[in-house]
Amino acid sequence: MGYGGYVSAKLPPAKPTEVEAAVQAIKSLETVEMIHKLVYNTAVQPKEEKFRKVRLGNPKIQAVLGEVPGAIDAMVALGWALEDAEGEQFLVVPAGKFLGMQQVRIVEAARDKLTKEVKDQSRHDTRVAIQG
Known part of the structure; x- marks a missing residue:
């Protein structure tokens, strides 16, 4: 209960920014985890060149980022x-540009939201299987 017996206002959730929307559009948890790892490494060690360049021809990167709809768009955003x-083809953090913890937090929020959705879906599927 809020101040003076009043119930606090329920405001609608804020509209996501373009970057948040691009990351939230990804529906693969493995892809969001990979993006988090790449962005985190770049934010924590901004001058380390090996973290600022990702080869899209790499088989693991191709499978996790290249083949998932919206993943490259999210990285660009x-x-x-x-x-x-x-x-x-490479994904590169341009010279003079640095990623910060703000981008890391955006990816973490999307990862947490997607993890919750996956768990809820799993729970729902289990209930349907038991009842059916």
């Missing part, structure tokens, strides 16, 4: 850029 070099 977070501040990465697509670049062609040496006959391959």
Whole structure:
């Protein structure tokens, strides 16, 4: 109960920003985990070149990011850029640009929301199986 016996106001949830919407559009938990790892490493060690460049031709990266709808778009929205070099495509954090903990928090929020959705769906599927 709120102040003076009044119930606190229930405000509608805020509309997500473009970056939040791009990350929340991904429905693969493995992909969101990979994006979190890449963004976190870049934010924590911003001058380390190995964290600022991701080769999209890498089989694991291709499977987790390249084949999931919206994953590359989310990375671009977070501040990465697509670049062609040496006959391959890369996701690169442009020179002079740094990712911060704000981007990490956006990905963590999307990961937490997706984890909750997966658990709720699993719980729902279990109930349907028991009743059916």
